[in-house]
Amino acid sequence: MTTQAMETAQDTRVIRLAAGDDWLTVCDRSLLTPGRGVAALLPDGRQVALFVDRAGRAYAIDNRDPFTGAYVLSRGLVGSDRGQPFVASPLLKQRFDLATGACLDDDEVSVPVFEVRAD
Amino acid sequence: MPVSTSPTAHTSSAASLPTVVVVGHGMVGQRFLEALADRGLTAAAGTARVVVLCEEPRAAYDRVQLTSYFAGKTPQDLSLVEPGFMERHGFELRLGDPAESLDREARTVTARSGETFTYDTLVLATGSYPFVPPVPGKDTEGCFVYRTIEDLLAIEEYAKTATTGAVVGGGLLGLEAAGALKGLGLDTHVVEFAPRLMPVQVDEGGGAALLRTIENMGLTVHTGVGTQEVTAGEDGSVNGMSLSDGSSLATDLVVFSAGVRPRDQLARDCGLAVGQRGGVIVDEECRTSDPAVFAIGECALASDGRVYGLVAPGYEMAQTAAGVIAGQEASFTGADMSTKLKLLGVDVASFGDAHGTSEGCLDVVYADSRSGVYKKLVIGQDGTLLGGVLIGDADQYGTLRPMTGTVLPVAPEQLVLPAGAGGPVTLGPSALPDEAVICSCHNVTKGAICEHTTLPEVKKCTKAGTGCGSCVKVIGQLLPQSQDKGLCGCFPYTRSELYEIVRTLEITSYAELLDSHGREPARGGEGCEVCKPTVGSIIASLAPTVGASGYVLDGEQAALQDTNDHFLANLQRNGSYSIVPRIPGGEITPEKLIVIGEVARDFGLYTKITGGQRIDLFGARVDQLPLIWTRLVDAGFESGHAYGKSLRTVKSCVGQTWCRYGVQDSVKMAIDLELRYRGLRSPHKLKSAVSGCARECAEARGKDFGIIATAGGWNLYVGGNGGATPRHADLLAQDLSDAELVRLIDRFLMFYIRTADRLERTSTWLDRIEGGLEHVRDVVVHDSLGLCDELERLMADHVRGYRDEWAETINDPERLRRFVTFVNAPDAPDPSVKFVPERDQVKPDLDILAGPVLAIRTLEGTAS
Ligand code: SRM
Ligand SMILES: Cc1cc2nc3c(=O)[nH]c(=O)nc-3n(C[C@H](O)[C@H](O)[C@H](O)COP(=O)(O)OP(=O)(O)OC[C@H]3O[C@@H](n4cnc5c(N)ncnc54)[C@H](O)[C@@H]3O)c2cc1C
Ligand code: SF4
Ligand code: FES
Numbered sequence: 006m007t008t009q010a011m012e013t014a015q016d017t018r019v020i021r022l023a024a025g026d027d028w029l030t031v032c033d034r035s036l037l038t039p040g041r042g043v044a045a046l047l048p049d050g051r052q053v054a055l056f057v058d059r060a061g062r063a064y065a066i067d068n069r070d071p072f073t074g075a076y077v078l079s080r081g082l083v084g085s086d087r088g089q090p091f092v093a094s095p096l097l098k099q100r101f102d103l104a105t106g107a108c109l110d111d112d113e114v115s116v117p118v119f120e121v122r123a124d
Numbered sequence: 125m126p127v128s129t130s131p132t133a134h135t136s137s138a139a140s141l142p143t144v145v146v147v148g149h150g151m152v153g154q155r156f157l158e159a160l161a162d163r164g165l166t167a168a169a170g171t172a173r174v175v176v177l178c179e180e181p182r183a184a185y186d187r188v189q190l191t192s193y194f195a196g197k198t199p200q201d202l203s204l205v206e207p208g209f210m211e212r213h214g215f216e217l218r219l220g221d222p223a224e225s226l227d228r229e230a231r232t233v234t235a236r237s238g239e240t241f242t243y244d245t246l247v248l249a250t251g252s253y254p255f256v257p258p259v260p261g262k263d264t265e266g267c268f269v270y271r272t273i274e275d276l277l278a279i280e281e282y283a284k285t286a287t288t289g290a291v292v293g294g295g296l297l298g299l300e301a302a303g304a305l306k307g308l309g310l311d312t313h314v315v316e317f318a319p320r321l322m323p324v325q326v327d328e329g330g331g332a333a334l335l336r337t338i339e340n341m342g343l344t345v346h347t348g349v350g351t352q353e354v355t356a357g358e359d360g361s362v363n364g365m366s367l368s369d370g371s372s373l374a375t376d377l378v379v380f381s382a383g384v385r386p387r388d389q390l391a392r393d394c395g396l397a398v399g400q401r402g403g404v405i406v407d408e409e410c411r412t413s414d415p416a417v418f419a420i421g422e423c424a425l426a427s428d429g430r431v432y433g434l435v436a437p438g439y440e441m442a443q444t445a446a447g448v449i450a451g452q453e454a455s456f457t458g459a460d461m462s463t464k465l466k467l468l469g470v471d472v473a474s475f476g477d478a479h480g481t482s483e484g485c486l487d488v489v490y491a492d493s494r495s496g497v498y499k500k501l502v503i504g505q506d507g508t509l510l511g512g513v514l515i516g517d518a519d520q521y522g523t524l525r526p527m528t529g530t531v532l533p534v535a536p537e538q539l540v541l542p543a544g545a546g547g548p549v550t551l552g553p554s555a556l557p558d559e560a561v562i563c564s565c566h567n568v569t570k571g572a573i574c575e576h577t578t579l580p581e582v583k584k585c586t587k588a589g590t591g592c593g594s595c596v597k598v599i600g601q602l603l604p605q606s607q608d609k610g611l612c613g614c615f616p617y618t619r620s621e622l623y624e625i626v627r628t629l630e631i632t633s634y635a636e637l638l639d640s641h642g643r644e645p646a647r648g649g650e651g652c653e654v655c656k657p658t659v660g661s662i663i664a665s666l667a668p669t670v671g672a673s674g675y676v677l678d679g680e681q682a683a684l685q686d687t688n689d690h691f692l693a694n695l696q697r698n699g700s701y702s703i704v705p706r707i708p709g710g711e712i713t714p715e716k717l718i719v720i721g722e723v724a725r726d727f728g729l730y731t732k733i734t735g736g737q738r739i740d741l742f743g744a745r746v747d748q749l750p751l752i753w754t755r756l757v758d759a760g761f762e763s764g765h766a767y768g769k770s771l772r773t774v775k776s777c778v779g780q781t782w783c784r785y786g787v788q789d790s791v792k793m794a795i796d797l798e799l800r801y802r803g804l805r806s807p808h809k810l811k812s813a814v815s816g817c818a819r820e821c822a823e824a825r826g827k828d829f830g831i832i833a834t835a836g837g838w839n840l841y842v843g844g845n846g847g848a849t850p851r852h853a854d855l856l857a858q859d860l861s862d863a864e865l866v867r868l869i870d871r872f873l874m875f876y877i878r879t880a881d882r883l884e885r886t887s888t889w890l891d892r893i894e895g896g897l898e899h900v901r902d903v904v905v906h907d908s909l910g911l912c913d914e915l916e917r918l919m920a921d922h923v924r925g926y927r928d929e930w931a932e933t934i935n936d937p938e939r940l941r942r943f944v945t946f947v948n949a950p951d952a953p954d955p956s957v958k959f960v961p962e963r964d965q966v967k968p969d970l971d972i973l974a975g976p977v978l979a980i981r982t983l984e985g986t987a988s
Contacts, residue, residue: 032947040650040683041690043947050955055947058650059635069956074973075699076956080687084652086613087645093653095687095695100653110580 020063022053023120031055034063034123042079042092044068053119054079056103058090064103065119070094071108078116141173144449145233145243147223147390149176152421152438153249154184154204157215159446167214174215175241177233179222180272183210188435190276191300194307199273226394228414245449248391248404248412248419249442252384252433257292261354266362267378270301279379283308286376290314290365292351294321296463298381302343305379313344313373315351315365317382325463325474326513329491333498333515337470340496346373354378386423386431399425408455410445418445428458436565460528462564464521470496471518476511476528477502485510490540499540507531522598526560526570554602562602563588563595573602611882612654614638614646619807619882623662627878632672634659634684653686658882660684661769664805665877668925669918675932676768676805677939688767691943692929693749698968700957701749702742703729704766705756706802709776709794709814710737719759727752730965736773736811738764743966745957747950750943753930762928765803769883771810774798775823779816779833786816788833793862794822797831800866801873803926807880807889810873811845825853828886829869834858838865842872843890843897851887854897857905867916871904874915 018034024047031045034057042056045065052068056079068076073096081092083103090103100109101116108114144160146153153176165172178184185202193202210217221235226246234240254269256262266286268279283289289305291298294316305312314321320331321338335345350368357363364374386403397405397413403425410418421438425431432438437459447454462475480487480502489500497516501524504510509532514521520539532539533555556562558571568588576582582599583589589596610616615638617625622637631637637659639647651659660681667674673681676689688694693701705720720739724731727748729741744752765771774797777783779790794814804810813822814831824830830841836859844853857868880889890897902908904915933939945954956973959966 036941036947038680038683040656040680044945046946046949046952052946052956059648073697074970075697076954076973077687077695077699080690080695082653082656082686083650083683084614084656085646085650086652088649090650096697098653 018123020055021122021124022047022055022065023122024048028122034061037063040083042081042083044076044079052076052079054081054092055121056083056090056092057123058083058085058103061123062090063121063123064090065121066092066101066103066106067116067119069116070096070099071114071116072097072099141167141171142244143173143175143242144245144247145223145241146174146176146247146249147233148249148251148387148421148423149178149180149184149217150249150251150421151184151187151204151435152251152442153178153247155439156247156249156420156442156446157209157213159443160449161209161213161215163446163450163452165446165450167216168212174213175243176215176217177221177223177235177241178217178219180274181220182273183217183219185273187271190270190273191304193273193276194280194304202273223390226390228394228396228417231416244416246417247445247449248417248423249421250387250390250423252422253387254380255383255385256380257351257382259351259353261356261362262380264354264356264362264378265360266376267354267380269380270297270304271384276304279304279377280308282377283310286310288313288375289377289379290373290375291379291381292365293381293383294318294345294347295324295381295383296322297384298379299338301379301381302338305377306341306343310377311344312342313346313375314338315349315367315373316345316347317350319348321345321347322472325472325478326515327479327500329489329500330472330474330498330513330515333491333496334470334472337496337516384422384433386425388423391417391419391423399429399431401431403431406441408444408457409448410441410456411448418449420445426456426458430458432459432461434459434461434463436567439565440567460564462525462528464518464525470516471514471521473514473518473521473525474512475521475525476509478511478513480511482510488536488540490537501536501540503532503536509536519597522562522595523556525564526556526562530557562598565595566590570602573599577604579603610643611658612652614642614649614651614655616643617641619658619662620879622659623666623878626659626662626670627666630670632663632670633680634663635680654882656684657686657689657769660689661805661807665922666918668921674925674927676929677933677942682942691746691749692763692767692933693744694767696742696968698957698970698973699954700743700745700968702740702766703744703749703752703756704734704738704740704764705761706764706798707738707773708798708802709774709791711776711791711795716759716761719755719761723752723755726755728959728966730962730967737775738773740766743957743959743968745954746943746945747953750934750940754934757928757931757934762802763930768803768805769807769809770803770805771798771801771812773811773813774801775811775813775827777815777821779814783816785819786833787835788816788838790814790816790822790831790833793831793838793865797866797869800923801869803929804873804877804922806873806877808883808885810886826850827853829853829872831865837861840865840868840872842900843886845885845887847885849887851891853887854890856897856901868904870919871912871915872900874918875900875904875911878915 020031020034021028022031037057039057039059042054045053045055053065054068056064068078070078077095081095083092091100093100106116106118167173184204186204221237223233224236225234232240232242254271289310290313291302292315294314302312302314321334351365352368353366355364362378364372366372388398388402388404391404392398404412404419404423406412406419406424408427410420412419420441441456444454444456464473484505486503487500491498499514501512502510509527556570560570562570566587568586572586573582589599609618638651663672664676724741729743732740734740774794776791776794780786780788811827812829813824813827815822815824816833824832825841826844826846830853832839838860839858840856841853842856876886944950946952958969958972960969
């Protein structure tokens, strides 16, 4: 699980998001920098924030920062807390667990998560 | 039109439940509802129907922080009601529908809408109304009071056409109102009938210290005079006031702030007992003369015979009434009137027996009229601390107030004298007994606070610190101080240790540093939002020296940067970005100005002159950034690094070339310095300025490194900044030649970059490092550590390695790929970034972002 391996141009994997019963092809895996996110647009207009971690695992959560309403979570920094990957909102820095969408700084807040595949 | 926010389902099923009707949804009314919810008395729990009649058009908000509206807080920011609170508990809140009459026999309340509610228990929480003295002309157009958000909106609107404002009343609220008028740009007067300001809270000496400080701020204070009449001009609106000493005062606007009176009319009308000077009489359980009716907050006359005009006692009454209604034992027998305020930026605190009314007590006083500091402690015959007044410097309030009633462990004069004159002995909060109340807003004791280990936890579990906020500092001192100096959960090293590791081991990758030097459990992980940008910045500032790419977005470095650096622009609240081209020294040709104007016009950007002598263009979508920068780079502009922790601006004054006083070419020096240090990544942002003479028009002493011209060369000042804690820079060296100046700045900056903590400005760094300014002078002027050659070499590497990030970006298709909103729809613009018109330009359309909106809270310790 070296980062170098993930970054090579030979990475031919594709990121897919669950859309109803189907899988929506979003983009080549190589477009994502480990530790950074991108936003994707779903056919119904929803915005998804996609991330890959150092190990190459993909995560997808709603792109809207519930604290400010802005669609920016994809632009936050990824980190991990006791092995759990999270993204810190670039606006006011609240952290969201990438696997569950739960806000780590406020029990009462969470964002939706989406099923995602990288293969 | 009354609005009910609760689902109708609750209303119908709740009809048979015992009903509590609350009249008034102010601060205390809301606290009462929270207390009911805590005790399970809600429709949602199936135990009570609760109807709240709210006169104002909005739900309860933080009246104490009202004035912060003028500092940019929106009415939503001030709201005290958590989103979903009413719905969750099934409370029926009726906005804009006040109670008009009570029928105690029938147990009904009739609201303005005409609807009648039958109650089992009635709670009056109607607060106070501002008292307006019965002077002729008091209702003239242009007269206001200062109590509600609606009052502020009306004052703000009216002030647009006014130039002078007068506040009647020099008490606590009057001074707040005066601060607000001043902030609205009015020439402001305060008229106080008593011989001193804040007569209730402070004594004569304190009033004098306050007066001096407030006059120094440019407010005009008239004490010992009353207002006799408000006069009107031909158009019927206010044009002045005549005062009791025969003089008159021309003014366009008058705010009455002559005290408040309990709103007890409803109670009077239905025959409840009220006090002689107003207030609904209640017993220790907060019950009125009718056992089915309670009164709490500012409308109540408590069992100790006082009407409390402060929020903390009101909160206690709310808890008491809710407890009694829930069948618990509770009582309110009185509270202390201690307050700590920041009025117009001046600390004012009084606690306990501030006026020294107890028999045989002694005052210990320290007064320094020059600096506007006044401190008085009232000490009983046996040495007990009875109370005190602190003006100008109220840092000790947090520890002294809880000590009231105990014998001080040190001589009282040691507590009031300034440092260097035998004091101050700082009485740490550790000296306090466990029962000492630390947070008086929420009545939380030291013991309760010490059960927790972090501030967010304390706030969440005890509410301490979430009221006026004045106790937060002491809470911080009570919590366990971490011995771990590590940067974050990932690294056991400080920023400066990491800098040394990266420099000496020539590490160019974050992952390598984390896996080799991170804490064991963090190795192989993702890192965190604290260390990633910090290490990114260290690698960037050492790039040419350690052999890393100088382009901050290459390879792994891209993943380390916060969003601002990632898109080489500053993120705005609606997800758009701003653009700040570098304008070295603030000097710009008309041609370049025209280009900026054209770009702004063509892309519809909001345009503003910044406080840093340059121009900010707001409202660009991610996908527009490269297009905009292509135009700017073609016209010869470079990145201004407004997004980076790096050099921002070197401001200049026009200097010798034009100004009759100038003694050096300050503009040229500013441009040279800005070009030399542009792009230098540092622990925090760096700002500079160069003034052409001692008049200091460039405000150089407010900068991290500031230069002031002298007849013999340049004086270099370091460690200044503006911001929340302004500090004037200290003189590092005098009468330097151009070359000496540059060499000394090179050394100073590199020494700072090497040794400062993350997000530590030069000011805090200088105050923190051992030996302070003297040590820094030894190192960078006298080369006491033998480091200077190396520091200069590092800077030479930086200067040589500098390349404009935006030029590099737009010339590389690979790098441009990131500038899309959606990875799978690169041509689709961001639908959430929209604008609405504002004063001939645009501003973000926040309505389209609105949804289930949460209270906006910035996290502790996350400076951007
Ligand atoms: C645009 C501007 C306000 C304006 O409209 O004039 C501004 C805007 C911001 N300032 Fe500022 N500051 C601006 C001049 C100032 C000044 C005045 C000056 O430089 O002479 C100060 C006080 C001087 C000082 O820094 O010592 C100032 C003190 C701050 C601070 C407090 C720093 C401190 O050490 O206390 C922050 C917060 C921080 O950096 O952590 C801040 C942070 C910010 C941020 C970056 C907040 C953020 O993260 O969004 C704002 C970014 C705006 C943007 O998106 O472009 N801004 N800010 C000014 C840009 C100047 C420029 O051309 O680069
Ligand atoms: C500018 C300002 C600064 C202040 N600063 C401080 C401070 O620093 N520290 C401090 O402790 N206190 C401060 N106070 C005082 C503090 O705000 C009050 O003590 C507190 O708001 C009292 O709460 P309350 O609920 O009793 O009254 P309020 O908050 O006034 O609420 C009463 C509510 O009842 C409503 N009402 C009245 N009659 C009816 C009716 N018939 N039907 C329905 N609704 C009705 C009113 O419209 C109002 O909304 C300040 C006040 C102001 C105005
Ligand atoms: S600082 Fe001196 S030279 Fe510069 S503008 Fe002011 S008076 Fe003139
Ligand atoms: S004393 Fe006001 S919040 Fe604690």
